[in-house]
Amino acid sequence: MSLTQFGPVYSGRASAVRAGEVVLSLVASGLVGMRGWAGVRRLQQPYDRSLQLGLDRLAALCVRAGRDAPVGVQDLVGVWCAQRPVDSWPLEFDPDAQVSGERLLIGGEPSEFCLEWAVTARDVVSEVHESVLVKHVKDTAALLGRPELYARWRLFVTDHAVLGPDEFLAAKNAVLDVPQWATWLEESYGAVTAEAAAGGRVAVCGGCGQWIAPQADGRVRCKVWRCVQRHDLPEPARVEAQGARRLEPELVRFVALPGRPEVDLARRLAARGARVVLYPKLDALDLVAVWPGGHSVGVDVKDWHSPYLLARRIKMFPRWGADDPHAYRKGYLVVPQDRVRANRRYVKILVQRSEALKAQPWVEVVSDDDLVASCPDLGTAGAGEVVCGP
Template sequence: MSDQQLVPDWLSNPDVVLLRDVATSIVHLAGVDGLDSFTLPYPASAQRALNALVLQCLRNGARPPAGVPEMVRWARARPLGSWPLDQLPTDLFGAGDRLIDKESGEPAQLCHELAVEGHGSSTGRQYDRLVIQEALQACRAMSSPESYTAFRRLLVTRPVLTEEDWREVSTDLSLDPVRFLIEEIYAPVPLGHRRDGTYLCCHRCLTLLTPLYDKDWWCERDQCRYRGPAPHGRKLAASEVGDVRQLRKPLRQFVTGPGQAETTLEAELRSMGLAVEMWPGFDAYDLRITFPDGWVWAVDVKDWAHPGLLGRSATTVRGEPPYDEACWVVPRFRVRMRRDYLDIFARERGDRASGLRLLTDDQLRRAARLRLRGERGPNASIAPTDSPRTTSPKNGARHA
């Protein structure tokens, strides 16, 4: 029996199931009316989550929330470790983890990751995967991998579109196979994003900032908030730019965010003199990196708040186009926020991942530099140190 089989499945823990139900209800409430303005009748998921939370509080001798509004206030004010849930694993959440961002009142990324629908799939993940799958099918049908690459770059580099931007995108012939998707995935921006008639974009991640009550602005991306106040980018006066559209939330969270980490790595690796192909083989993986001697790395970039949930999602990197070594990469700020991030990922990674290694983007860049300098030891590798190495690509060997 493997060590992993000896570890209890925390996803089946009653308190974890309860928190996931609460997270699901918060996402549903935010999607219906916004957390500051939801009204009766509440979505059924919210009432079910409240009933379960009240029952658990009574069992533990704690005062329960009086209703759905108070449950939402709990999610914003109380770190998850302080909830009266005595069966919750102590190392599962960080000290400051909340379901709702304290400053903005928006569901946190962790909340979206915990939220489930149907057979345990995140509601947001269902939507973004459906969109990507539709794009893949449309571009394959037209034998146009360049259209798929253009579509992915659009989602990464242009999460916000003015009327002029919309006209430009609408006449881009490379996007013709996915035109029907673009019309659906960009939605009108709510007036709540506007202050004094103006929208403001984040200079770092390009998404729209949310105005706060104290005249400050809030960025929805964890990485931006970790790095400090969001730098102000494009100012979009409604009277000048007309209607403003933005990508729907699941795409901004699960495609735009990680995609910006991907394109940043692309630029940095190219500056080292490496050949980098983005989303090769109709998105078999994110980056295909070729060294001057023909050695190939395959990299998938992830940006999840919870390392355990990321570990549970781990699978081997697809074998085509072929490569010599493969890994997953996470932005370094995740590990700085939570020092046990890589260890928890490795602990929760399933057997189907075959020892898949998770590196920070810093570690990947360092390994690339070392390999370029001629080192061939483990520090210049992205494969698991205990896995067999392939032979030289000149001999045609590749991992599947």
Template structure:
């Protein structure tokens, strides 16, 4: 069988994301997409199966990239799930974004990096910079869509005396009409982001790890006719991982722990301090492919400052559903001795277990009481 290596898929993915940034305008062909396509055709020629190769680049883009690799009649690396597709009704899938990142970054990651860099610079020069940084990030996580009036109010909130109103404009865009169904926009009932539309029905968002991509949504939330949505790079790298970050933050707070969200302007995601003084550093990574995640982590997955005693790379629990062997595969390539990988429910259970001997010696505080106390603060 014809073999297709990961570098070829990475280059194709980088090109597909460039097309997505141009709202699906294929021509002129992005160089990476053209070169990646050429590698696919060459693979079939070298495998003496030229008749099986895609007939043209438009055919490759419109037909092949929407099909799982298992239907390409090629052999891909064992690290790649053969049921993955590169496009989902014209939109790059999670694996496509991750492959593009491995290739050297995508326009999506560049988009969020540009906003993140500006946000960090401005917050560092502000007297309440750390709090302001966290407030801005949480706003993005909690507002995947906004009405025009809500957007105006948000610009006021982050405007005078704060100087971040223009950054909101870089995070949001008007919702494209292709997301409308029967003249209306709808939100996913799970992640609350704008839904996709295909085959005259509202379907699950391809990036929402709560429900399978392409499944028709029986439950959906009708939205205002004129709304703004997060730009794709902000949505992929801030919103979706951020939901799990905030969820874990709130669970730790309910345990009565001292928790910092995005300490020192996002050196890592959570800094958890226990009553005995032990500090955990937690960085959440929401990758669909564990092997590509390992490649992305670099030499220092969690910065040493702010200081910590135990470090954890945490994966959203939902990833187990789509890839039951996720953690086993991740550990097979793990090379960091001072940091452990685990799912978010496991790290929470570990924290709860560590607390249990201490809480047994002191008056018990119910989860409800902790939540009320947190809300008051």
């Protein structure tokens, strides 16, 4: 089905659902694409093309349903996306898509729901920088025969959102036998811009650990979903902006934030006595852990709002021979506990909808809390460890 022109007139429930998903994905993609739009007027196309295509298709479906359609892109964004939940739109969705009450914009920013329905990241600068840098780190680590370097880089940027000048220099010199390491750090961190600081300082969220850009009124409030939900969120730390470096925004979004639940899980398992290897074989899995008694598990952590969409993106777990240093006996796809708590059907939808999971009955879907509880607790501080290599 072409995304550049109106599709056919759909008949039947499945076709209506497909039509609804296409409209939702187009509009969501367009909203995400507008995040990097600084108001520079493009003469013939001032809005993201996906947004206009989504508007066209939505308008056509509104006419067929005898409903009023959005009057232009401004109405679509400002009213339909910001004020109306998606289930009030004249579209059909699979019940497992769980669109009830979901809005595409919250506080003027794309919601988690919106970000996951966006088909492609239209912020070209961010997409290219993040993907090229990650690929370069992976390829270089593989070429050097040092795959642990990739894991070590990912762990470092996940843990360090802002670095003072002395910290940054020390970080660059941390791996002197690999000159490329300093280059990776230079490309991962940029100078603190005026927009990222307030009162000469950079705020670092006490929840997700990432830097927070101040709002127009100077207030600092983290917009990450998990932080917004917390009532006990610690006050942000403040770091002197003069000479400091902050993690590039695209790495915050695509590496550090997704990496936080992975690293947190690894440390919780290590606290019970497990030996945990992060990102083995250049991220073939998120981690491989060996319990104190010798039982080994391979783990992939998936922190998604929508199990319906996540089910389509689950891949096959790698299998390695018994003599491989990363060999494991049992596979787990792990979902953070707060996702499962907020959505009781999360695991059921995931298992029923994922073809990859059906093909891998030896892979079990569990919450992070359940996986941690299954690891025997030695009750001895320092008994376990988190490492970046075999």
